[in-house]
Amino acid sequence: MTTKDRQIERRWEQLHVWGPYGLLGLSVVLAVAATGLHDRSVKWYLGWSLVGAAVALQLWWHGTRSRRPGRGRIPSRAGTVYYVVRWAIAFVLTWLNGFFAFYAASGYMDADELIPGRWQRLGLFASAVTVAGAQAGGMPFGSGGQWILFPPLLIANSGLQMVVAHLQEQETRRYHERTETITELERTNAALQQALDENAALHAQLLVQAREAGVADERRRLAAEIHDTIAQGLTGIIAQLQVVANTTDPGAARVHLGRASELARQSLGEARRSVHNLAPVALEHDGLPEALKKTVADWARRTGVRADFTLTGTAEHLHEEISATLLRIAQEALSNASRHAHAARLGVTLSFMGDEVSLDVRDDGRGFDPAAVPERTRSGGFGLDGMRARAERVAGSLTLESEPGHGTAVSARVPLVRHDR
Structure with a gap:
């Protein structure tokens, strides 16, 4: 996962955690602005009690997600219970005051993370019912016009959320496929790097073996050169000196000494050439x-x-x-x-x-x-x-x-x- 992907995922996580708080706070501000604080009826006390219950529910779920890092975004029984209870509180609050439909809209954000499988559609539909009821003029409906407006509003809200949910499912699937592809590429790269390391080690080993074989070949070559050049030259020198030792003719002795000197010079040249071949100065x-x-x-x-x-x-x-x-x-x-x-x-x-x-x-x-x-x-x-x-x-x-x-x-x-x- 790239750094950019991690940043996007972290922002979504923050939206899912703090979004319901923000929508609840917005609903409370609008409801108070519309009705004022002078009302002390049962409806007023019930509304504030439900707001407190909503805050307590959010705190409970926030703590549950913190205790399950990495798994808070996976549908579970606890997540389903949280979604249902939150929807019930939002429905009653919207019944009391239509501005709480903003809080009810939080059900659109996280149904895919809280509700498993096909039940996600039902959760989205339930949230759409609450929002459409508020858009139609608030519940309970007091006129025929509201009943006429409610079905198309419900269809519009449900259809929009179904389309969004479908697109989100496709995006999630592509995200997982991309993650699997990246993981596979990382495994392939690791295997390739391991193969390259093994190949480098094998190459180094072959080089050492080749060097050892080269040393042996060089020794054999030098031995052959010494035998064919220096050793033969020394043998010739000895033969010439033996002739000098056994002759009494000064002229012949000088000739053989000259030949021995020439052979010595040639042998010295061969020795120098062999040493030069052995060590590249x-x-x-x-x-x-x-x-x-x-x-x-x-x-x-x-x-x-x-x-x-x-x-x-x-x-x-x-x-x-x-x-x-x-x-x-x-x-x-x-x-x-x-x-x-x-x-x-x-x-x-x-x-x-x-x-x-x-x-x-x-x-x-x-x-x-x-x-x-x-x-x-x-x-x-x-x-x-x-x-x-x-x-x-x-x-x-x-x-x-x-x-x-x-x-x-x-x-x-x-x-x-x-x-x-």
Whole structure:
């Protein structure tokens, strides 16, 4: 229920509680103004006694409603008794003085709340009888003209109240239907919020699992790299040094020492590359957009190729795993472009799209046949398969578009997971 609905309901409640008091007071003022206070007949004393009884009845019913909060507006036996007694008092008062028809009209306001079911029509008709009698000139009727006026007045009052009652029933029904609809929407929204919370928790759990799996994959990758590069280099160095130790020819010794030195430099380079792949230094002090911008600028200076970085959407502070994944994919894509593309221009675009982040690396190089990618990646390096594996570890995906002579486009799409502050 909205605030406006509650205000309207509170005003109706106040009208039903204080309306009979107001109509009774208006009737008393008009009756006294019309007859004066000099009359001390039995009729005068009876009238004041009934006014006192009406006030006592209103106080009793007011107290009953206060003891039954929320149920005072539901038809009940007590409400029916109150309505009947009030009508009887109003009828007698109207018989004594026609101005008390204002008090009798209070029966029009709350019959639907006091009388159950089809008996409401009877209650409205009884109130209409009292009001129509007063309108016809007061009761008892003393002339034929009053008897002639009474039926059409009764029909008019009854018909009007029946129409009002029917419209009020329809409005009440619509109100209840609207309340039920709002309640159902609230339940649906609560269920939807619960589902969203569960989905967020599941997503976080999947991210943790993907990160753990990524750590294991990264360890296996590093182990393979160390075995294929550094370990082989150290084995070659040992072999060269063994030859130097077993030879007496100074010239041959210098040649093998030179080979051992070259292998050591290559192994050192591989070690540095492996460490660089393990910990993205570029993200230590910058967010992903700044790190990508610097990476692209550094790559352009090293290669002499024109490279542009573009940011679209509103940048957000990403989870470190997402940032590291996209940065590594960009670095590997740039590395592949420098080794194989022979491009004149390259563009890197980072796009924030609601619940997703997209990274696109495009060049105008010589391109290649994607069907030959497995053979190319086995020749060394992290490769396209590794980039795709990185994206999949964080529930993302990587697509490749290339054609000989028409450049290459690498696109990675991953979920937008914000950094936990």
